[in-house]
Amino acid sequence: MDLSKEWYRSEFVNQEMLEQHRVIETEYTFYDAIANGNIEYVQDNCINQTFTNPDGMGKLSEDKLQNIRYHFVVTTAMITRYCVHAGMEQEQAYSLSDFYILKMDKCRTIDQISRLHDTMCLDFCSRMNELKRRQILSKPIVLCLNYIYSHIHYRITIKELAEYLSLSESYLSKLFLKEMGIPLSHYITDLKIEKAKNLLQYSDYSIVEIANYFSFASQSHFIQVFQKKTGITPYKYRIMYFRTNWEAPKKSES
Structure with missing residues (x-):
């Protein structure tokens, strides 16, 4: 042609x-x-x-x-x-x-x-x-971040991470704060909340299911932490952002 x-x-x-x-x-x-x-x-x-x-x-x-x-x-x-x-x-x-x-x-x-x-x-x-x-982090912190990412739906403790890295809890906490600029426990919580926001926006999972998936102590604990980090409750977040990027039928909140 x-x-x-x-x-x-x-x-x-x-x-x-x-x-x-x-x-x-x-x-x-x-x-x-x-x-x-x-x-x-x-x-x-x-x-x-x-x-x-x-x-x-x-x-x-x-x-x-x-x-x-x-x-x-x-x-x-x-x-x-x-x-x-x-x-x-x-x-x-x-x-x-x-x-x-x-x-x-x-x-x-x-x-x-x-x-x-x-x-x-x-x-x-x-x-x-x-x-x-x-790329500019030490090997222990890189391994720590990888472990947190792959186990984010479990309850992760500093003791568990320290044992995984064969480091003392105090040393790991100080090293993480120095290189990441945020306490280790705060980083874990922040990542859980970010992942939870994704599920609230893009999935049909109920709030209690999301709370359980990320191993929060209870649904109320999850709501409390979520609101502290974002300024709104998980329910209000879902109402505002649920599948805002494409059309799809909404599932009623349970």
Whole structure:
């Protein structure tokens, strides 16, 4: 199939209409910011809604919604490869890419795709930020973080971690505070709350099920800790954010 004539006509029309793509260095800067874990830069980019700004956005489809879908896939693919090149484990990066593209496929509006784009970019960026931090951490703290991450749904104690690392509890606590800037127990609680927020937003699990899953002493204890960390109860958080990035039927709160 010879498309050369059609291409030359398209090129002529674009030049006549002064349609130009964004400067490529702008895109590279954004991808680099994500790969380097520059959360502040990425947040500013999202706040400015650069992704959906029509100025310089290539036309990949005559349909505006489909055009955004294509751009989302391209952006996700580029971010994935930048992050792998910068050190993210390849399988994790590609799994994240697949996850967000599948979620995007369920979106029904440009606004939903835009918000999912921001979530995706900040997720990759936060993971890269954590990766960069770990690269300058001592081996015991890296092992400690890995253990916490893989056992987050259990009740994790400092004693348990110290025994796992063959360190004293006091030494581990001081080392963790020095390198992470936060007490070990606070880090564990914060991570549990972040994971709980994800389940409240993206799953149908009840509050008591989530409390049990993360081994809180009781549902009331979970609610108390959650409210202290976020300023609102788990129930109110779910009402505000439940599946806000794509359309799906809500399940009544139990």
